[in-house]
Amino acid sequence: MAYQNSNPTGRRRRRHIRWDRVILVFGPIILLIIFLCVKCGKNENDPAGSSSLPESSIVIPTADSQPAPESAPDSAPETSEAVPSVLPVEHEYTIVIDPGHGGNDGGATNAEGTRFEKDDNLRLSLAVRDRLLQYPHVRVIMTRETDVFVELSERCKIANASGADFFVSIHRNSAKDGNGVEIWVNNNATDNSMDKLLAGYILELLDKEGISSNRGVQLGYRGSTRETVGNNYYVNRNTDMPSCLVEMGFMSSTIDNNNFDSKLDNYADAIATAIIELGTDKQIYNASAQ
Numbered sequence: 001m002a003y004q005n006s007n008p009t010g011r012r013r014r015r016h017i018r019w020d021r022v023i024l025v026f027g028p029i030i031l032l033i034i035f036l037c038v039k040c041g042k043n044e045n046d047p048a049g050s051s052s053l054p055e056s057s058i059v060i061p062t063a064d065s066q067p068a069p070e071s072a073p074d075s076a077p078e079t080s081e082a083v084p085s086v087l088p089v090e091h092e093y094t095i096v097i098d099p100g101h102g103g104n105d106g107g108a109t110n111a112e113g114t115r116f117e118k119d120d121n122l123r124l125s126l127a128v129r130d131r132l133l134q135y136p137h138v139r140v141i142m143t144r145e146t147d148v149f150v151e152l153s154e155r156c157k158i159a160n161a162s163g164a165d166f167f168v169s170i171h172r173n174s175a176k177d178g179n180g181v182e183i184w185v186n187n188n189a190t191d192n193s194m195d196k197l198l199a200g201y202i203l204e205l206l207d208k209e210g211i212s213s214n215r216g217v218q219l220g221y222r223g224s225t226r227e228t229v230g231n232n233y234y235v236n237r238n239t240d241m242p243s244c245l246v247e248m249g250f251m252s253s254t255i256d257n258n259n260f261d262s263k264l265d266n267y268a269d270a271i272a273t274a275i276i277e278l279g280t281d282k283q284i285y286n287a288s289a290q
């Protein structure tokens with residue numbers, strides 16, 4: 001009886017067993033659902049959720065973790081002071097002036113042998129340089145500035161290395177007779193080629209200053225013809241930029257020598273002005289560039 005009294009009805013016993021089973025069966029399931037919901041919610045808020053990288057491998061750049069300066073390309077320096085060096089460099093109008101001969105190569109002489117072409121060439125060349133340097137954004141390269149001998153190949157090497165816009169060689173003529181000014185260009189020059197335009201404009205302005213004779217722009221070198229391909233003055237043949245060789249009168253001509261001495265400044269002005277105005281006209285020189 002006690003067994004019977006201590007035991008509730010079958011219905012009451014079934015009710016207690018049911019709650020235990022509910023907890024035992026559904027408890028872990030509910031906990032699992034809660035865990036999965038929390039996990040999913042976290043992933044949705046993760047901005048790097050699509051990334052397969054573990055969180056610890058995502059590097060947020062800081063000032064200390066920026067690339068070291070030495071690993072940056074030269075064209076992108078980090079300091080503001082270095083920025084101007086990577087901006088486009090203003091184009092300088094570069095002219096090579098080449099005083100012919102020099103040193104133990106005196107060039108032509110006057111009849112008495114007392115006057116040397118190399119000295120006249122240097123005087124006029126230095127005067128042209130000084131005129132050119134009065135203009136802004138002009139760079140002048142001299143193949144020599146003193147009485148020294150410079151190989152022709154070295155003169156061309158200087159010019160080509162400078163990336164100059166024009167090359168102008170200054171000489172005086174050596175024939176025993178004759179007078180006047182002539183300018184030589186490469187024999188492949190056409191009427192519209194820059195070297196012929198340069199020579200023509202220089203000669204035009206020299207003529208206005210007064211010369212004994214305008215002998216014109218000549219192709220090749222003395223005695224050559226247009227058909228003798230490759231026959232050119234060395235500096236015209238071996239310079240990369242438009243070039244010309246000015247023969248500023250004859251050393252044997254008293255008239256030319258007197259003109260040279262009395263009009264030196266005018267001649268220098270004429271040559272420099274022609275170079276500046278041609279460069280301006282062809283838009284390779286801009287005096288007002290900032």
Ligand SMILES: [Zn+2]
Nearest residue numbers: 100107171172
């Ligand atoms: Zn000469």
